[in-house]
Every structure is written in structure tokens, then in C-alpha cells.
Amino acid sequence: xxxxxxxxxxxxxxxxxxxxxxxxxxxxxxxxxxxxxxxxxxxxxxxxxxxxxxxxxxxxxxxxxxxxxxxxxxxxxxxxxxxxxxxxxxxxxxxxxxxxxxxxxxxxxxxxxxxxxxxxxxxxxxxxxxxxxxxxxxxxxxxxxxxxxxxxxxxxxxxxxxxxxxxxxxxxxxxxxxxxxxxxxxxxxxxxxxxxxxxxxxxxxxxxxxxxxxxxxxxxxx
Amino acid sequence: xxxxxxxxxxxxxxxxxxxxxxxxxxxxxxxxxxxxxxxxxxxxxxxxxxxxxxxxxxxxxxxxxxxxxxxxxxxxxxxxxxxxxxxxxxxxxxxxxxxxxxxxxxxxxxxxxxxxxxxxxxxxxxxxxxxxxxxxxxxxxxxxxxxxxxxxxxxxxxxxxxxxxxxxxxxxxxxxxxxxxxxxxxxxxxxxxxxxxxxxxxxxxxxxxxxxxxxxxxxxxx
Amino acid sequence: xxxxxxxxxxxxxxxxxxxxxxxxxxxxxxxxxxxxxxxxxxxxxxxxxxxxxxxxxxxxxxxxxxxxxxxxxxxxxxxxxxxxxxxxxxxxxxxxxxxxxxxxxxxxxxxxxxxxxxxxxxxxxxxxxxxxxxxxxxxxxxxxxxxxxxxxxxxxxxxxxxxxxxxxxxxxxxxxxxxxxxxxxxxxxxxxxxxxxxxxxxxxxxxxxxxxxxxxxxxxxx
Numbered sequence: 001x002x003x004x005x006x007x008x009x010x011x012x013x014x015x016x017x018x019x020x021x022x023x024x025x026x027x028x029x030x031x032x033x034x035x036x037x038x039x040x041x042x043x044x045x046x047x048x049x050x051x052x053x054x055x056x057x058x059x060x061x062x063x064x065x066x067x068x069x070x071x072x073x074x075x076x077x078x079x080x081x082x083x084x085x086x087x088x089x090x091x092x093x094x095x096x097x098x099x100x101x102x103x104x105x106x107x108x109x110x111x112x113x114x115x116x117x118x119x120x121x122x123x124x125x126x127x128x129x130x131x132x133x134x135x136x137x138x139x140x141x142x143x144x145x146x147x148x149x150x151x152x153x154x155x156x157x158x159x160x161x162x163x164x165x166x167x168x169x170x171x172x173x174x175x176x177x178x179x180x181x182x183x184x185x186x187x188x189x190x191x192x193x194x195x196x197x198x199x200x201x202x203x204x205x206x207x208x209x210x211x212x213x214x215x216x217x218x219x220x221x222x
Numbered sequence: 223x224x225x226x227x228x229x230x231x232x233x234x235x236x237x238x239x240x241x242x243x244x245x246x247x248x249x250x251x252x253x254x255x256x257x258x259x260x261x262x263x264x265x266x267x268x269x270x271x272x273x274x275x276x277x278x279x280x281x282x283x284x285x286x287x288x289x290x291x292x293x294x295x296x297x298x299x300x301x302x303x304x305x306x307x308x309x310x311x312x313x314x315x316x317x318x319x320x321x322x323x324x325x326x327x328x329x330x331x332x333x334x335x336x337x338x339x340x341x342x343x344x345x346x347x348x349x350x351x352x353x354x355x356x357x358x359x360x361x362x363x364x365x366x367x368x369x370x371x372x373x374x375x376x377x378x379x380x381x382x383x384x385x386x387x388x389x390x391x392x393x394x395x396x397x398x399x400x401x402x403x404x405x406x407x408x409x410x411x412x413x414x415x416x417x418x419x420x421x422x423x424x425x426x427x428x429x430x431x432x433x434x435x436x437x438x439x440x441x442x443x444x
Numbered sequence: 445x446x447x448x449x450x451x452x453x454x455x456x457x458x459x460x461x462x463x464x465x466x467x468x469x470x471x472x473x474x475x476x477x478x479x480x481x482x483x484x485x486x487x488x489x490x491x492x493x494x495x496x497x498x499x500x501x502x503x504x505x506x507x508x509x510x511x512x513x514x515x516x517x518x519x520x521x522x523x524x525x526x527x528x529x530x531x532x533x534x535x536x537x538x539x540x541x542x543x544x545x546x547x548x549x550x551x552x553x554x555x556x557x558x559x560x561x562x563x564x565x566x567x568x569x570x571x572x573x574x575x576x577x578x579x580x581x582x583x584x585x586x587x588x589x590x591x592x593x594x595x596x597x598x599x600x601x602x603x604x605x606x607x608x609x610x611x612x613x614x615x616x617x618x619x620x621x622x623x624x625x626x627x628x629x630x631x632x633x634x635x636x637x638x639x640x641x642x643x644x645x646x647x648x649x650x651x652x653x654x655x656x657x658x659x660x661x662x663x664x665x666x
Contacts, residue, residue: 033377039428041384042377045356056283061500063509065285070350077349127521128514134489146368146590147377155477155486155591162485206483255599261650263606264599267578278505287507292572299571369586371595 010182014110017189019078021107024100025051026082029144031090036148040087046144047083051075053140058115058132062122101200109192111137112164113185116171130168137164157206159199167192232404236332239411241300243329246322247273248304251366253312258370262309268366269305273297275362280337280354284344323422331414333359334386335407338393352390359386379428381421389414454626458554461633463522465551468544469495470526473588475534480592484531490588491527495519497584502559502576506566545644553636555581556608557629560615574612581608601650603643611636 029050033043052069059067069075115136119129138154138161145152154160171188175181198204251272255265274291281289291297337358341351360376360383367374376382393410397403420426473494477487496513503511513519559580563573582598582605589596598604615632619625642648 036373037379038377039379039383041356041387041428042374045360045377045383060282060504061511061514066346067283070283070346073347073349076353124510124514125517127517131520134485138489142591147364147374149371149373149593151480151593152486152591155482155489157481157483161483161489165485206485258595259601260599261601261605263578263609263650264596267582267599267605282504288568289505292505292568295569295571298575368590369596369599371593 010186014113014185014189017106017110018114019074020103021110022051022075022078023082024103024107025140026079027086027090027100028104028141030083030086032144032148032150034087034090040084043087044080044083046147047086048076048079049147050140050144051079053143054111054136054138055114055140057139058118058136061135062119062124062132064118064122102197105193105196105200108137108160108163108196109167109189112167112192113171113188116168116188117181117185126172130165130172133168134161134164137161159195159204159206162206163192163195163199166195232408236335236407236411239328239332240336241296242325243332244273244297244300245304246325246329247362248301249308249312249322250326250363252305252308254366254370254372256309256312262306265309266302266305268369269308270298270301271369272362272366273301275365276333276358276360277336277362279361280340280358283357284341284346284354286340286344324419327415327418327422330359330382330385330418331389331411334389334414335393335410338390338410339403339407348394352387352394355390356383356386359383381417381426381428384428385414385417385421388417454630458557458629458633461550461554462558463518464547465554466495466519466522467526468547468551469584470523471530471534471544472548472585474527474530476588476592476594478531478534484528487531488524488527490591491530492520492523493591494584494588495523497587498555498580498582499558499584501583502562502580505579506563506568506576508562508566546641549637549640549644552581552604552607552640553611553633556611556636557615557632560612560632561625561629570616574609574616577612578605578608581605603639603648603650606650607636607639607643610639 026047029047030043033046038046052075055069056067059065112133115133116129118136119132120126124132138152141154142152167188170191171184174184174187179187248269251269252265255268260268274297277290281287334355337355338351340358341354342348346354360374363376364374389410392413393406396406396409401409470491473491474487477490482490496519499512503509556577559577560573562580563576564570568576582596585598586596611632614635615628618628618631623631
């Protein structure tokens with residue numbers, strides 16, 4: 001009974017987190033588009049790409065139709081409304097700040113869990129499922145940056161894909177150990193969010209792997 | 223009897239308008255690609271992306287296979303021929319001018335009608351169908367600009383997506399009122415074309431929505 | 445009996461060539477990504493896009509599911525390993541050199557043959573199959589350049605798409621003449637590789653087609 005309640009809670013929690021992430025993506029997309037001089041609908045389109053682009057690519061790759069946002073119109077309405085409100089009230093000089101990064105981290109955790117579990121549910125092998133979790137989380141942001149002629153931020157020295165992969169491995173580990181799905185999902189949600197927030201707070205970056213090669217070379221010279 | 227004739231006429235008209243749009247897109251794509259120094263096949267590829275890219279993304283999103291240009295080879299042949307002729311005879315310093323904008327507006331109206339009706343025929347809800355009309359009309363141009371490293375023109379201050387949305391709402395309104403499909407299509411065709419041409423002629427641009435927020439703020443200060 | 449052995453050999457040869465191409469693409473993608481300052485997973489992602497992006501777009505366009513790299517995990521593992529080794533040991537100042545171009549030409553020939561035969565096997569008409577051969581060969585490189593904010597190299601004055609098209613026409617010609625599939629594939633493999641290597645060695649470029657128009661104009665002036 002309690003388990004059922006918790007099961008429902010995890011599903012609801014992911015849905016709520018998903019929409020927090022969608023809103024954060026819509027805000028980030030709109031602000032970047034505004035700084036590029038795009039018009040009303042141009043900004044809405046960029047915020048759509050940012051918010052649901054990753055999930056769309058995942059669904060197309062996995063042959064899951066109809067696409068998730070064609071069945072649940074809440075996605076499209078939420079993004080459109082967020083983008084328009086953002087255009088009316090936000091100042092274009094405001095940079096993506098701490099609050100947005102916090103909400104974005106919530107979204108990252110939800111997108112990762114959804115991407116991983118959706119892929120596993122279609123029978124994808126675990127390595128592909130991890131790729132789909134990463135895709136769901138980052139492809140939207142990459143496409144946003146491509147449209148706006150910027151180098152994709154998430155591919156640069158940030159603990160972003162890393163948080164998603166660590167969380168996915170946590171889920172797969174717990175799942176292998178026989179832990180219930182909802183508990184594994186909850187753990188993944190917290191791990192992705194935790195790693196991402198720690199990385200933001202302590203300004204962590206992935207050390208350049210090049211150094212390993214440099215150390216090996218210099219070791220050889222001694 | 224007359225109705226049947228008109229029905230056929232509307233379908234034929236859309237097909238003819240579609241190809242006028244395809245040719246306009248192929249010319250615009252080739253000219254941009256030439257200005258970037260692409261070679262013969264590079265220009266053909268960019269013109270393909272510009273002309274059939276939007277419809278391809280729509281069909282993939284709606285799971286409609288085979289893709290429209292795989293069944294009707296006229297698309298691929300028309301684009302290739304247009305692009306090659308354009309490369310032989312056009313001067314790269316000629317900018318996209320009035321004539322091309324006129325033909326492009328014809329294409330915009332056809333692409334919008336096709337995108338909307340195709341989406342409705344697959345059972346998509348009206349808001350998604352409007353999105354598909356927009357997608358069919360602009361995704362090709364956005365991808366062309368992304369390949370050519372330009373900020374997408376259609377997302378900037380132009381009445382382009384707006385014309386498509388106004389036309390789509392016209393269609394949906396008439397459709398809800400019980401007007402026959404071919405008549406609604408004809409009306410949408412004329413509305414999209416009309417709005418776009420008026421915008422070009424009078425140099426209309428979407429006013430920045432930011433001003434609304436500014437007015438609200440200043441109103442509060444009084 | 446000998447025919448069967450050769451048939452198997454051609455299939456194996458294409459698989460080996462395919463992986464040589466995958467590795468060459470992963471190396472090229474990683475090196476470009478490193479020069480842009482992407483992190484460990486950013487580089488892996490760009491190398492994935494470069495190596496399997498073209499085949500993915502082909503499979504999505506032809507509605508072939510599951511995607512080839514979701515069934516044969518060797519692709520994903522090979523690319524990830526190649527990219528990480530490349531990041532550890534390569535110097536970012538090394539430019540894409542002769543050896544890489546040689547391996548890339550092997551990959552181009554394999555990608556072309558696979559793209560053409562896969563498209564024909566799904567019943568696509570020959571012109572579409574040639575397009576799919578081109579797509580498989582170049583779409584990954586184009587997307588890599590789009591993500592890295594570069595003008596796509598393969599669309600510029602290089603005999604690249606041209607080699608793929610000449611090879612495809614060779615295959616279709618032999619196929620029309622009733623030559624066995626494995627022999628046509630072998631011929632196409634050699635033609636694509638040969639044309640590409642000759643173009644690299646002799647620094648061939650596609651002459652600008654604009655000159656044809658210029659000649660026609662000047663002829664008229666006499």
C-alpha cells in the first residue's frame with residue numbers, strides 16, 4: 001500500500017520535475033533567442049527546440065510514435081506561454097543565473113530518468129539506454145545553440161553529460177541488484193541533481209583527459 | 223459537378239503552388255550556397271535541404287512513410303535541375319530580390335496548407351497541426367541557414383511564421399464552421415499569400431513584445 | 445562454391461571497410477571537437493555524430509528500425525574507445541593528415557556501398573538510392589561541422605560527393621547489366637575509393653559550373 005503510494009509519488013515527481021525542466025529550457029531558449037534579435041514566434045520556436053527537441057530525437061530514434069508532445073498538449077502550451085511571458089517581462093541583459101541553473105538541474109534529472117526508462121521499456125540494451133538518457137538531456141540545448149550560431153555549451157567543460165551518465169549507471173546498478181523500478185528512478189533523480197548542483201556550486205569541470213597522455217609521455221622521458 | 227471541378231482545381235492549384243515554392247527555395251538555397259563557395263553538388267544539396275527539408279521533418283514527426291519526395295520523383299528532379307541551371311546562369315552577386323520573394327510567398331502558402339492538412343489527416347489535434355504547418359514552411363530554411371552558418375532569417379523580425387499561423391487559424395475557423403475542405407484550403411492559401419505579400423510591400427515587422435512589459439512597468443511607476 | 449566464398453568476402457570486406465571508416469570519422473570528429481575546447485564526453489558525442497550520424501539519418505528517412513547501431517553495439521563501443529584514446533594520445537595541433545584521409549576514403553567507399561544497397565533493399569527507386577548513398581557518406585560530417593560552427597568541408601570544392609555518385613552510377617550500371625550484386629558492390633567500392641584517392645593525390649577540385657554560363661554569355665557577345 002505504501003509502496004503503491006510511493007510508486008505513484010515517484011511518477012508524479014518525475015512529471016513535475018519534467019515540467020520544471022521544460023520551463024527552465026523554455027526560459028533559457030527564449031533569452032538566447034531574444035539576444036539574437038529573433039521575433040515573437042522565432043523566440044517561441046527556439047524555446048520549443050530547447051525544451052522538447054531532445055525528447056523528440058529520442059522518440060524518433062526509438063521509433064516511438066506518436067511523439068510525446070503530440071499526445072500531451074501541456075508541453076506545447078506550457079512552452080508557448082512561458083516563452084511569451086518571458087519575452088514580455090524579462091530584460092534581455094539578464095544572464096542565465098543561479099535560479100535558472102537550479103531549475104535546469106531539476107529538469108536535467110527528470111529528462112535523464114525519462115530518457116533511460118523509456119529506452120529500456122522499448123527493449124534497448126543498457127549502453128543504448130544510457131545514450132538515450134544523454135540525448136534526451138542535451139540534444140535540445142545543442143540544437144538551440146546550433147540555430148543561434150553558438151558553440152554548444154553542454155559539450156564544453158561542464159559536469160553535465162557526466163551527471164547524466166553517473167545517474168544512469170546508478171539506476172542500472174540498482175536495477176541489476178533487483179531494486180524496484182520506482183526506487184531506482186528516485187535514486188537516479190537525486191544522483192543526477194546532486195552531481196549537477198555540486199558541480200555548479202564548486203565550479204567543477206571535467207579535467208582535460210589530454211593530461212593523461214602528457215603524463216605518460218613525460219614518464220617515458222625520465 | 224462544379225464543386226467537383228473546383229475540388230480538383232484546388233488540389234491542382236496547391237500542387238502547382240507547391241512546385242513554385244520548391245523552385246523558389248531551390249534558387250534561394252543555391253544562391254546562398256554559391257556565396258559560401260560550395261561546389262556543384264554542395265549547392266544542389268543545400269537547395270534540397272531548403273526545398274524539401276521542412277516536409278521531411280514533418281513526415282518524420284508524424285511517422286508518414288515513405289517520405290513524400292521518395293514517392294514523387296518530380297521533387298528531386300525539379301530541385302536538381304533548378305539548382306544546376308541557377309549555378310550556370312545566375313550571378314552570385316545578385317541578391318534575393320522581389321521576384322524571388324514573390325515566388326517564395328506562393329511557396330509559403332502551399333507549404334502551409336499542405337503541412338496543416340497532412341497533419342489533420344493523420345489525426346493530429348489542431349494546435350499540433352498548426353505547428354506542422356509552421357514546420358513545413360520554415361524548417362527547410364532554418365536548416366539551410368544552419369548549414370551555411372547564418373542566423374536563420376525566418377526567425378528574425380519578418381512576418382513569415384505569423385502569415386502561416388494566421389492562415390492556419392483561418393482554415394481551422396472555417397473548418398469548424400463546416401465549410402468544405404477545398405474552400406477552406408483556398409481561403410488559407412490566399413490569406414497566407416496575402417499577409418506575406420502585404421508584409422513585404424509595406425515592410426511590416428512584428429513589433430517587439432518586450433515593449434508590452436516596458437509599458438506595464440512604466441504604468442506602475444506613475 | 446567460389447562465388448559463395450567471394451560473396452562472403454565482399455560482405456566481410458564491406459564490414460571491415462565500414463569500421464575503418466567509423467574509426468577515421470571518430471578520429472576526425474574528436475580532433476575537431478578538441479580544437480573547439482569540448483570536454484571528454486563532448487568529444488565522444490561529436491565523434492558519434494560524425495561516424496554514425498549519416499547512417500542514422502538514412503535509416504530514419506527509410507523507416508528502417510531498429511537503427512543499425514542499436515543492434516550492433518560494436519559501433520558505439522568502437523567510437524567511444526577511439527575517441528577516448530584519441531583524446532589521451534593525440535596532440536590537438538596535429539591537423540587531419542594524409543593517413544587519416546586515406547582511411548577516410550576507405551570509409552567513404554564502404555558508407556556509399558552500404559547506403560546504396562540498403563536503400564535499394566527497401567525498394568527505393570535508383571535516384572533516391574543514390575541520394576541515400578550520398579547521405580550516408582556526408583550527413584555525419586555536415587552535422588559535425590554544424591555543431592562545431594564550421595562551414596561543412598564536404599560541400600566545398602572537393603571531389604567527395606562526386607566520388608560517391610560516380611561509384612553509385614557504376615553499381616547501378618552493372619546491376620542493370622545483370623552483374624551479380626557482390627561483384628557490383630566490389631566494383632563500386634573500388635571506384636569510390638579510387639576516384640577519392642586520385643582527387644586527393646592530384647588535388648582535383650570540381651570546376652566551378654559558373655564558367656559554363658560565362659562562356660555562353662561571351663559566346664553570345666561575339
